[in-house]
Amino acid sequence: xxxxxxxxxxxxxxxxxAGFWDNCRRRxxxxxxxxxxxxxxxxxxxxxxxxxxxxxxxxxxxxxxxVYTYTVVHHASHPAVQSRLPYVVAVLEFPxxxxxxxxxxxxxxxxxxxxxxxxxxxxxxxLKEGPPIPRFRPKESAAS
Amino acid sequence: MSRHDRAATIVGCGQSRFTRWGGIMExxxxxxxxxxxxxxxxxxxxxxxxxxxxxxxxxxxxxxPLMQVALGVPEMRxxxxxxxxxxxxxxxxxxxxxAAVESGQAEVVVVYRGLCQGQTRRFGRFGQGRTHGNxxxxxxLFAPPQMLAMVxxxxxxxxPITEDHLAEIxxxxxxxxxxxxxxxxxxxxxxxxxxxxxxxxxxxLRLFDCCLETDGACAVIVTSRERARDLPAKAVQVVAVAHxxxxxxxxxxxxxxxxxxxxxxxxxxxRVAKTLFGKAGVKPTDIDVAQIxxxxxxxxxxxxxxxxxxxxxxxxAFVAEGNIRPDxxxxxxxxxxxxxxxxxxxxxxxxxGVRQMRSESSTQIKDAELCLVTGGLGVSPTSGVxxxxx
Numbered sequence: 001x002x003x004x005x006x007x008x009x010x011x012x013x014x015x016x017x018a019g020f021w022d023n024c025r026r027r028x029x030x031x032x033x034x035x036x037x038x039x040x041x042x043x044x045x046x047x048x049x050x051x052x053x054x055x056x057x058x059x060x061x062x063x064x065x066x067v068y069t070y071t072v073v074h075h076a077s078h079p080a081v082q083s084r085l086p087y088v089v090a091v092l093e094f095p096x097x098x099x100x101x102x103x104x105x106x107x108x109x110x111x112x113x114x115x116x117x118x119x120x121x122x123x124x125x126x127l128k129e130g131p132p133i134p135r136f137r138p139k140e141s142a143a144s
Numbered sequence: 145m146s147r148h149d150r151a152a153t154i155v156g157c158g159q160s161r162f163t164r165w166g167g168i169m170e171x172x173x174x175x176x177x178x179x180x181x182x183x184x185x186x187x188x189x190x191x192x193x194x195x196x197x198x199x200x201x202x203x204x205x206x207x208x209p210l211m212q213v214a215l216g217v218p219e220m221r222x223x224x225x226x227x228x229x230x231x232x233x234x235x236x237x238x239x240x241x242x243a244a245v246e247s248g249q250a251e252v253v254v255v256y257r258g259l260c261q262g263q264t265r266r267f268g269r270f271g272q273g274r275t276h277g278n279x280x281x282x283x284x285l286f287a288p289p290q291m292l293a294m295v296x297x298x299x300x301x302x303x304p305i306t307e308d309h310l311a312e313i314x315x316x317x318x319x320x321x322x323x324x325x326x327x328x329x330x331x332x333x334x335x336x337x338x339x340x341x342x343x344x345x346x347x348x349l350r351l352f353d354c355c356l357e358t359d360g361a362c363a364v365i366v367t368s369r370e371r372a373r374d375l376p377a378k379a380v381q382v383v384a385v386a387h388x389x390x391x392x393x394x395x396x397x398x399x400x401x402x403x404x405x406x407x408x409x410x411x412x413x414x415r416v417a418k419t420l421f422g423k424a425g426v427k428p429t430d431i432d433v434a435q436i437x438x439x440x441x442x443x444x445x446x447x448x449x450x451x452x453x454x455x456x457x458x459x460x461a462f463v464a465e466g467n468i469r470p471d472x473x474x475x476x477x478x479x480x481x482x483x484x485x486x487x488x489x490x491x492x493x494x495x496x497g498v499r500q501m502r503s504e505s506s507t508q509i510k511d512a513e514l515c516l517v518t519g520g521l522g523v524s525p526t527s528g529v530x531x532x533x534x
Contacts, residue, residue, distance in 0.1 A: 004284065009270065009277070009282065011281075011282055017279075042402065043276045043278075043279045043402075045395065069298035069408075071290055071294050071297060071346040071349075073290055074343065074345060074347070075345045075346065077268060077270050077284075078269070078270035089285045090294075091400075099402075103285055103397065104283055116301045135283075
């Protein structure tokens with residue numbers, strides 16, 4: 001079962017971010033980089049801010065990341081999350097991927113135990129519609 | 145006209161009544177906005193026939209060209225809208241009005257914002273069409289308090305900032321609102337216990353760390369100093385005004401996740417602050433009173449640092465020493481701000497700045513000569529102005 005109920009707002013890929021979601025469909029978390037100068041950027045963007053190249057490559061993310069910051073959400077700003085409260089939204093950083101920060105959820109842990117600097121591992125959440133969504137859980141339980 | 149004579153000057157301000165969201169249903173948002181402009185014109189001694197420009201921000205639905213028709217303005221020579229969906233552009237709209245007046249492209253520009261969240265939508269809720277929504281909505285990151293809670297969390301991780309310091313921002317705002325009969329929270333006192341007992345919205349932000357959701361409209365009138373001399377209203381100088389952004393702030397949700405690391409736990413105002421103080425030729429210690437955009441308490445603490453009122457990581461100690469109270473070194477948000485007066489995307493803070501410079505505030509700071517007013521924090525663009533007593 002998906003982490004959030006089926007009426008959760010989902011992904012509607014657009015011309016500039018479709019490549020990211022195509023990779024998610026293959027259960028691959030990859031970040032966009034300029035194929036001319038190699039500069040990473042996220043969310044995907046149609047032109048490289050460093051060299052103005054428009055060609056891209058998709059760099060594989062490591063399975064593990066670090067919590068840069070997070071919040072514990074207690075108030076439902078959309079009816080779909082009511083049954084999931086409180087839940088954790090975090091910003092993650094990835095070793096070896098400068099300039100990339102990913103907004104995601106940290107799951108499978110009591111919210112009051114989440115900490116900045118915590119190591120988390122990737123899991124894929126299959127939704128009823130749309131591409132699988134990358135979410136994370138504490139590293140020790142990532143394999144389960 | 146000399147450069148001095150052309151200098152932008154605020155000559156009038158007007159506002160609707162302020163209510164909780166959904167409180168103004170008997171009149172349309174457009175109507176109360178038009179009435180706020182009309183009242184600002186009366187305050188200035190000018191009429192609609194003198195107006196030739198409109199400036200707003202934040203996707204204001206009360207379009208300038210429609211406002212021209214509604215108010216009977218014979219000729220429009222300036223219309224502008226600042227990009228960005230939050231309050232970051234409030235003072236940027238003022239800066240556009242000043243640019244119009246000082247360049248001679250217009251003579252009398254109205255800066256305004258009307259916002260009835262009961263008639264449109266609540267900003268604290270999920271909204272379609274957010275930039276990069278695909279990268280936030282599937283995770284339940286929907287609204288500004290959640291997004292900026294993460295910035296505040298990082299700030300509290302890096303520096304000795306505690307819930308006591310967040311509380312002081314909220315308690316000061318409420319105490320000031322209780323001297324302001326027009327404030328939505330007037331008559332509702334708040335104790336530290338009330339603050340700590342308020343429910344979590346998105347940790348580390350409680351309900352009382354978050355701005356109100358209200359209905360209201362505000363307008364100010366900008367013209368040249370030369371024109372202001374012939375008007376009855378007390379003129380307020382725009383000593384320096386600026387807006388802008390550092391790198392990459394526009395790329396994340398509410399600019400909250402992809403700015404450079406050294407900028408992350410900040411408000412994106414350091415560059416604006418440097419420009420402002422440079423143009424004005426004054427230092428932070430010269431500022432007598434400040435109206436800092438208080439959508440969320442923790443962001444105000446960061447702004448105190450970004451504007452140089454205290455050092456990096458020292459804002460907690462700064463507010464704990466009583467500095468932001470009316471008898472402190474930097475009285476803050478003297479109308480009650482957006483935490484306790486009303487949330488009109490920062491335009492009510494600009495009006496309070498004008499009142500301070502005209503000695504008309506309900507929490508008047510004696511002999512105040514300079515007032516800082518900022519636009520929304522932690523977004524792109526951000527903006528600020530130093531107002532001066534004429």
